[in-house]
Amino acid sequence: MANKKLDKRIRLKKKIRTKIFGTSVSPRLSVFRSNNFIYAQMIDDSKGTTIASASDMDVKTGTKTERSVAVGTLIAKASNAKGIKACVFDRNGFKYTGRIKALADSARASGLKF
Numbered sequence: 001m002a003n004k005k006l007d008k009r010i011r012l013k014k015k016i017r018t019k020i021f022g023t024s025v026s027p028r029l030s031v032f033r034s035n036n037f038i039y040a041q042m043i044d045d046s047k048g049t050t051i052a053s054a055s056d057m058d059v060k061t062g063t064k065t066e067r068s069v070a071v072g073t074l075i076a077k078a079s080n081a082k083g084i085k086a087c088v089f090d091r092n093g094f095k096y097t098g099r100i101k102a103l104a105d106s107a108r109a110s111g112l113k114f
Contacts, residue, residue, distance in 0.1 A: 013093035020090050021045050029075065029087040029114065031103060033094055038068050040075045040103060042087060052078035068099040072106030079112060086113040 022028025027042040041053040054074035056067035079087065094100050108114070 009093040011093075016090065016093060020088055022088050022090075026086045026088055027051050027079075027084060028090045029107070029112075030090045031092055031094065031100055033092075033099055036064075038064070038071055038099055038103060040071050040107075042075065042079050042082075042084065051082055051084065054078060065099055065102050068102040069106040072103040073110045075103075076107045076110030076112040080110075085111070089114045 020028060022043050022045045024044050024046060027044045030041050030043055032039045037056050039053070039055040042051040043049070044051055052075060054071050056064075056071050059067045059070045061067075062070070079085075089104060091100050091104075096104070104114075
């Protein structure tokens with residue numbers, strides 16, 4: 001029996017990716033959440049390259065939500081260093097609550113617009 005929750009997220013992810021496209025001016029901020037960690041990367045889809053990335057593998061203190069806030073701040077600082085002020089948010093099929101929302105809010109608070 002297939003994992004219905006995972007299948008639903010993958011279907012939603014494919015649907016979202018047909019509509020969201022990142023450019024060099026406004027790259028796509030893609031977020032992936034596992035059970036233990038959270039990853040974020042700025043992707044230029046026109047070139048197929050990753051501009052900046054951050055994860056909570058380095059941040060070992062705090063709860064998962066606190067580490068997500070730290071990742072949002074890290075990705076915003078990395079993108080500001082590369083001269084990127086705006087992006088397109090790709091939540092990758094995950095619901096916009098909890099750790100995903102914490103990452104997005106901290107990235108906005110650090111100066112990233114989306």
